Amino acid sequence: MASQEMEQLVRREYKEGFVTDIESDTIPPGLDEDTIAFISNKKGEPAWMLEWRLDAYRQWLKMTPPSWAHLDYPPIDYQAISYFSAPKREEDKPQSLDEVDPKLLETYEKLGIPLHERAALAGVAVDAVFDSVSVTTTFKDKLAEAGVIFCSISEAIRDYPELVKQYLGTVVPTSDNYFAALNSAVFTDGSFVFVPEGVTCPMELSTYFRINAANTGQFERTLIVCEKKAQVSYLEGCTAPMRDENQLHAAVVELVALEDASIKYSTVQNWYPGDEDGKGGIYNFVTKRGDCRGDRSHISWTQVETGSAITWKYPSCVLRGKDSIGEFYSVAVTNGRQQADTGTKMIHLGEGSKSTIVSKGISAGRSNQSYRGLVKVGPRAKGARNFTQCDSLLIGDTCGAHTFPYQEIGNSTATVEHEATTSKIGEDQLFYCQSRGISEEDAVNMIVNGFCKDVFQELPMEFAVEAEALLNVTLEGAVG
């Protein structure tokens, strides 16, 4: 009874309290129904979208933050966060690379990032650097020709409401978890991709191409839909450290693959990990899930995680379709005081569904890293097959590496295998390299890169090259 009354009260408040200043670009910190109404209004969203957001918010209010992860961070004050701020004005941004922190530039140098990209990444006013609009337009034309929709989620809600309505929240329901509910209520940006039946997307899609369309929101929402026999490869993030003032990130990514469709989602995450004491780093709480809805559909997650102070991320696959395939390849590197609790979930529901999990974790410094995975085989998933390998490499005696693999198997024809090892870099391997004149640091880099090879192979070419360089930069100072 009490909860019903409460709900009514909440609704009433919303009706009366619907006062928002549309002219203003930022709202003061804090989260209530007005904030959500403001965001929705600002984005010019239809009424059903606002209802959807408010519904998520009400569910979020009833939830408590998860405490099961092997992470240690002070409680987050959700009322101290500003949930909407318009993109920085061009004149507030650094006007040229000279104004950018030299340390950041040094890192770009090491990563071998092209000059014009460096400026964009460092947040230099884009117009002052290069005309990316033309680049973007070329891509847009090509995509339109193929019939692929690729735009920001806000545009999609405006221009393709029926499509969004049909798929949004069907993979990650608003009530899925604490952070997903929060995201559903307040998300401000993200990408929308729709590949129609039979179309193979002519190029790899990347958020990078719409870099000037919007700043990377702290609550990103991505929705990728592949119709029958369609294919797409999507790249998220980039190897260069991103300038970002928001400490809390709670993104949601939903993938839908219909019959014979294939989605490949690659992520490189290199957000600010905080200073030496771990202060000021990004908290990254991400819900990523793919739904292999159709028979023979295929979803593949590849991730390289090197940044963030806290990573809480489990890209998952729901293998609903017959003979559907889910894959997860991950390299996670933690150094300093970083903490990562990451892994995957493979839910086998369809007959003959298969999944592969390869997770490589490298911990150095005083960091802690956990692999947390679930392989669940439902009673109808006849002949389901999973292979899991998760290896951890420890560098230094003050870090930690942990493995929590859950297996729940309810079908006698399923075959599930899990292997895990934890070790340090072999003294003999190091000695072998050093005796051939390779410095200790290079030797460590070589061995670590070799350790991660299985995953790097899965990355798109240019990403793979950058990822290797990134690994070396991240592990700098971890040896000796």
Next chain:
Amino acid sequence: MNQTASQGASEVQRFLDRLSERSARRSGEPTWIAARRQAGAARFEAMGFPDRRVEEWKYTDVRAISRGDFQLAEDADFSPASAAALTLPMDAHRLTFVDGVFSSALSDLTELPGGVQVQPLSQALEENHEAVGGPLGRLTGVEFSAFSALNTAFFEEGALVRLAPGTVVEKPIVLQFLSRANQAAVMSHPRILIEAASRSQATVIEHHVGEEGAANFTNLVEEVMLDRGAHLTHYKLVESPEQDLHVASIHVEQCRDAQFTSFNLTLGGGLVRNDLISDLNGQGAEVTFNGLFYGQNRQHVDNHTLANHNAPHTFSHENYKGILDDRAHGVFNGKVIVKRDSQKIEADQSNANLLLSDRAQIDTKPELEIYADDVKCSHGATTGQLDEEAVFALRTRGLDEATARGLLTLAFAGEVMDQVDLDAVAERVELTVAGKLPERFHLAGLVEAAVALNED
């Protein structure tokens, strides 16, 4: 929500009422025991029975216990003939408990060598309660779980095994727990304390078995302290009837070079939950957890093991095998924790499961938590069916399919049983496993023939 909370409270209250009834009849206990009972009861009341939201009990539903109404047994009457049929046929020092009550008639301690003390706990407390009060509860306190708290509140009987330095006990020490088919279900809270002084060696067999139709609840807490270089081989064989409920924890402390080898063999019981914990506190300490469980019908078998590498140069090995048929549910949770600065650790863990039925379920979680870098740790878990190529290989040699599958299932269990040195235990388990195999590949006759052949 409120409803379940109040239901939980009434369940807890039922157990606490039993306790006050019992306490009213008790007289003149040493104050430390009374104090611990109180602490146990308070802790149990505060925690209540675990529900499935508690990570440690995620896959195990204890409502069969919490909703039960269990009395405490008053006597240890058991027909010697039926006891003999249940007892392991071997030459051993034997303590027998019937529904938790000590039976001197069914026990045999006549040939106990010097330097060895094997006693029912009640007797040890009577003789020198202070010597028991120190070690008892040192490893497993009331904090460990609601069940350990409940045990601490109720404990009366159990076994005490003490080995003097350098003592080697040739014959195994059997602690036999018999469960009767009572009119009203009973509960027992046995407490086992094993103290092995330096360089001593012994084999302890904990055997749980009962009459057809018994449906009692056993809540056992066992503490094992192994001093420098002590070697203990510990068998736990659960062959209880299919309605029996069994919750147990074994907590082992290992000093330098101490070795603990465990065989945890679960063939019976309706609900079986085992917690095995080893604290490897001294260099060179080594623990081996071997396990085999075979679940049928609606049996539920849950094994949790934990190896705490608290010191450098410590070793842990684990090999658990599970076979599940019908609607049986198996749970395995193996955990290795390597503390900071515990370098040069080797830990390996393996769990393999065979599902024979579409409705059987296994939940397995091999965990590693590592805070040191110079370690070699690995774990593996597999779940599947018999290797079709192996079945084919046997078929090409003229065996029919049923026999081939039966043999391979036996061989699967055999990988654990090969490590067993005691023939009586190995034969008993193999026969039971063969007897449990689905009728289509029934092999009991074959095993019996093989045993007979060995004896000739």
